[in-house]
Amino acid sequence: MAQSEDMARFLEAAARPLQSSQVVDADVHITYNSEVRRQVATYMEKPYRDYVNPDTSKDAYPSHGWPKSLGGTRSFQITDVTSPEDVIEPLFDGFGVDSAILNLLSPGDAVIKTERGLQETRAINDWMLDTMLDAHDDLYGLIILAGRDPDHAAEEIDRLADEDSFVGAFFTLGQEFMPPAGDPKLDVVYQALERHDLPAVYHITGLHRKAPVLRELEKVSAWHATGPAWAAQLALTSLVLQGVPEKFPDLEFVLLEGGIGWVPGWLGRLNREYSQWRSELPLLEKSPEQYIRESMYFGTQPLPEFEDPEHMRNTIEMIGADSLMFATDHPHYDFDHPRAMDKFLQHFEDDERERVLAGNARDVFDLG
Numbered sequence: 001m002a003q004s005e006d007m008a009r010f011l012e013a014a015a016r017p018l019q020s021s022q023v024v025d026a027d028v029h030i031t032y033n034s035e036v037r038r039q040v041a042t043y044m045e046k047p048y049r050d051y052v053n054p055d056t057s058k059d060a061y062p063s064h065g066w067p068k069s070l071g072g073t074r075s076f077q078i079t080d081v082t083s084p085e086d087v088i089e090p091l092f093d094g095f096g097v098d099s100a101i102l103n104l105l106s107p108g109d110a111v112i113k114t115e116r117g118l119q120e121t122r123a124i125n126d127w128m129l130d131t132m133l134d135a136h137d138d139l140y141g142l143i144i145l146a147g148r149d150p151d152h153a154a155e156e157i158d159r160l161a162d163e164d165s166f167v168g169a170f171f172t173l174g175q176e177f178m179p180p181a182g183d184p185k186l187d188v189v190y191q192a193l194e195r196h197d198l199p200a201v202y203h204i205t206g207l208h209r210k211a212p213v214l215r216e217l218e219k220v221s222a223w224h225a226t227g228p229a230w231a232a233q234l235a236l237t238s239l240v241l242q243g244v245p246e247k248f249p250d251l252e253f254v255l256l257e258g259g260i261g262w263v264p265g266w267l268g269r270l271n272r273e274y275s276q277w278r279s280e281l282p283l284l285e286k287s288p289e290q291y292i293r294e295s296m297y298f299g300t301q302p303l304p305e306f307e308d309p310e311h312m313r314n315t316i317e318m319i320g321a322d323s324l325m326f327a328t329d330h331p332h333y334d335f336d337h338p339r340a341m342d343k344f345l346q347h348f349e350d351d352e353r354e355r356v357l358a359g360n361a362r363d364v365f366d367l368g
Helices: 002-015 034-043 048-052 085-095 114-135 149-160 184-196 212-216 220-241 265-275 288-295 309-319 339-343 350-364
Strands: 024-029 099-103 137-146 164-172 202-203 254-255 294-297
Touching: 002 085, 024 085, 024 254, 024 350, 034 048, 034 114, 034 254, 048 114, 048 212, 048 220, 085 099, 099 114, 099 164, 099 350, 114 137, 114 164, 137 149, 149 164, 184 202, 212 220, 220 254, 220 265, 220 288, 220 294, 265 288, 288 294, 309 339, 339 350
Parallel strands: 024 099, 099 137, 137 164, 164 202, 202 254, 254 294
Antiparallel strands: none
8 A cells, every 4th residue: 555545544534534533643753853853952962963964964853764684665753743734734723632641762772882862861851741732732742761770760750750742751661772671771761650640651663673674574563563573562461471561559550552452361361370370470469450440441452453353353342441542653654533432332331431532531641
């Protein structure tokens, strides 16, 4: 499918907004293209400013397209999000979204130079606050973190937690220097989040960089089908079996863009491992499924497309409406319109439908 066809599908979807319910979009991406990088660079010190500024840098990040190592040719997104209007017009006016949670897939855990990664992460947060969040009351953001330096990540949380527009903290999974989500060295970050009553949010990206076996797949579709769910499974497994929810019982966790079709089976698999390896998991006082149902939330995008729609209803029932958050993944080509989720929610009680479309996100991110 060419980019023009993706845009045509987007425009068709935008002409049919969901107007019968409040909608909170838990996953909207700011595009880290040359325009944004040029602005972010002004928040940085030399020499790292020159590494990021596309006018002076020779290691610029491509803003579109699949990784060359996977042979990708199609564009990854249908448009850019670089200003508040790029969210308000298509999502608020077009899709019927009422509030959006913004993030940026930061290179902080991908670049080789640690100091550059930390400076760039901090600069992105400052730019996001000044340019995107302060411009509209219904735009909220996630504090971008570099997991490679937990002390720096905790400092970023302490520095920005009092900003009302920041409603959580954001890890980019799968990058070279991001540790496993449950690694005990990240406890200082979770302490800071719990102290400020902010949720931890994890988003998949580029797992092929850290898992070379994905690069051996012959099709981009094979990598894209495998990588997101695998990254989410790795994060969830690490968090639960390392006892993070037990150590931080007041902390809430959100997994984005890993999909939800795999979740019911993983609940059962983790329960079984727990029953057979109890001596290896001394921190756990409850079953993995109990921890997940009490403190874990899953972004709905990308929705699975079963041939039998009843299977989607069964998936939602097994996960539970209390554990789901609607997400579009705008502006990526595989976005989900609120109607795509809502058609499966018509068979549920009104309060369950409301929780998936808006209520869970309002509660977890404390949107009021």
